[in-house]
Amino acid sequence: MFSDFAALIVLLPVIAFVLTLFLGKKLPHGGAYLPIAAIAGSFIISLGIFLQIYPEGIVQQSIPWFAGMNLGILIDPLAVVMLMMVSFVSMLIHIYAVGYMSHDPARPRYFAETSLFTAAMLSVVLSDNILQFFISWELVGLCSFLLIGFWYHKPSAAAAAKKAFLVTRVGDVLFLAGIVLLYVNMSDIITSRAFSLAPGNFILQFKSMFDAIPLIDKTQLTYITLLFFGGAVGKSGQFPLHGWLPDAMEGPTTVSALIHAATMVTAGVYLVARTFPMFVAAPDSLLVVAYVGGFTALFAATMGLVMNDIKRVLAYSTVSQLGYMMLALGTAGAVVGAKAVGISMFHLISHAFFKALLFLCAGSVIHAVGTNDIREMGGLFGKMKITATTMMIAALALAGIGIPFINIGTAGFFSKDAIIEGAFEYGEKTGDLIPYGFAVIAALLTSIYIFRLWFMAFTGTPRSERHSHESPGVMTGPLMILAVFALFFGFSQTGFYHYLETNFELMGVSIAAHEGEAVPPPIIVVLLPVIVGVLGFLISYAIYHKRMLDMSKLISSQNPLYKLLLNRYYEPKIGADLIGVKLTHNVVAQSGEFVDRKIIDGLVIDNIISNTLFQLGEVVRKLQTGVVQNYASVTLLGIGLLLVLLRIKFGGT
């Protein structure tokens, strides 16, 4: 049935990539229909597989590759929900891009690259072994680099692409080191016969990894998972490798929506979720995950408060929400076991819907107004009703607004509140309420900055003379579809958790929840996320719509806190000047130069080796006469000599 075509999920967009790249110029709309059709195909296959394997099926296919490795497909509940989300959101964004990119002459390249990206991302999701996962992961990073630098003639875009590439590379190297360490440990326990691979299994397959967990040394396991998490930190823009993500907004808005909001940046979360049994077996790593996630959620939200670029606000919001997902895995994993994956993935997917929607709305605004700066917008509500309404829906979802007890609310209400409650439960059991504090304050800030954005863009009087208009239907259509999901996706919560809870048991790995009955959290804990959400709304309403408070004192370059936030905690400065120039150039590169010039060349007196070689070269070069006959004669002589020698050595009769 559908599972027979699982490989096509990846292959269809690859084919579309090749065709669009070479034929795109000759096709209407830059060949946009090819990737759209291909990704729609991927989506249909994913949906078919989901319907086929629900409620507890699993698709496994694998072929041997080299040296005990394999290429394979593993579609379990975790993968199938991601597959559907990625292909669906990607399809909508491609459709939207037909309108958004309609004026760009380089459209074929755009659609080819996004198609390749989608293929790589889908391949990340359905990999059944960590090596294939890593390769796809790198491919995704490459596409991200290409698309951030899509307008490469803009120096800032080229610089942002480089930054993204380099910063995520730090994480990728850690991830690779983790894979190597894992491989070493796995081979050790296999050669010492403590563990043997099940027939048909390969060494770096997730299943083999999970089977081997009890046999791997606990310290080693902590190192491995921490290194994996390093990769996730790079890809998902967690502190301290978060700086590239806001800069990545130099790319087209559709790219930001697809790669830097809905899919690629969630790959880090997906990695932790995918290898979650290993993390559970290494509680120290889980603690790191929880703290990094929680801190990032708060840290990024503070910067989101002051950014004036509409996309940067959303970028920091993405970083912050990714922090929430990590937080969910870290805190809830210590408390509720495998259910944490469900909680985190649920937020991942609902976030994908409403954040993609936010970005696409922002794109629609930018498309109409022609600027990214929210200070120059204002009063757009009358002109762009659909965009404004859908963006409001997304903002409500991001802020997690809903009605507790009767359980009606936006997607974010269900997904984010579950994370905050999980953090509380963790705090209650371990006495460590810091992650919970991070989460609640971040929720308040989230609500403030997103409604600040909305009020500044859509209400008040226009602050600049620009001709703005509602976007065409090809753009508003995807907005409305995503808005429906942002509103109603939350209602699948119970079913979703239930479906993902069995994920690892299907592979024969059980993650026990901690002992003790689940106590329903106090009412105030249930209410608090919504209260802070509404509070944030009211604060923004008062400041940015009614202008009741005069913020000019606070928002000025005199205020050191404001300056600190606006300069993004001086992270770009630290990255470029301290690490780039001072450390890498002045210390590492220059000491390398010193060693090379003074010690290696200096020890050998007066460069004696190189000089001798130079003089020898002068003599030998005369051999090259440039006369063909000489070469031919020498060749013939050589062959003759060779034949004579062979005759002497092996000569028969």
Place this chain on the structure above:
Amino acid sequence: MSLYTYLLISAIIFVIGAYGIITQRSGIKILMCIELMLNSANLNLVAFSSFNGNATGQVFAIFSIAIAAAEAAIGFAILVALFRVRDTINLDNINILRW
């Protein structure tokens, strides 16, 4: 005719080709000599194939002929291009790729 007759003829053709390559100055003549050498090798292949009752050698010969054709086409194209630029195909004058 015995196998040796074929081998002898092949060797003679080969030596003629080799001699031509070393002594001639014209690019076209050198290319023709290369063809001679290639075809002497083909003759060997076919002769052995025929005497051993094994078709592999003939297959090789056909491959070799096809490749020789491609090589000749490229070689002559280069010479034509060279002639347009330098007005000569005397290889003694085409020697800038040296010290």
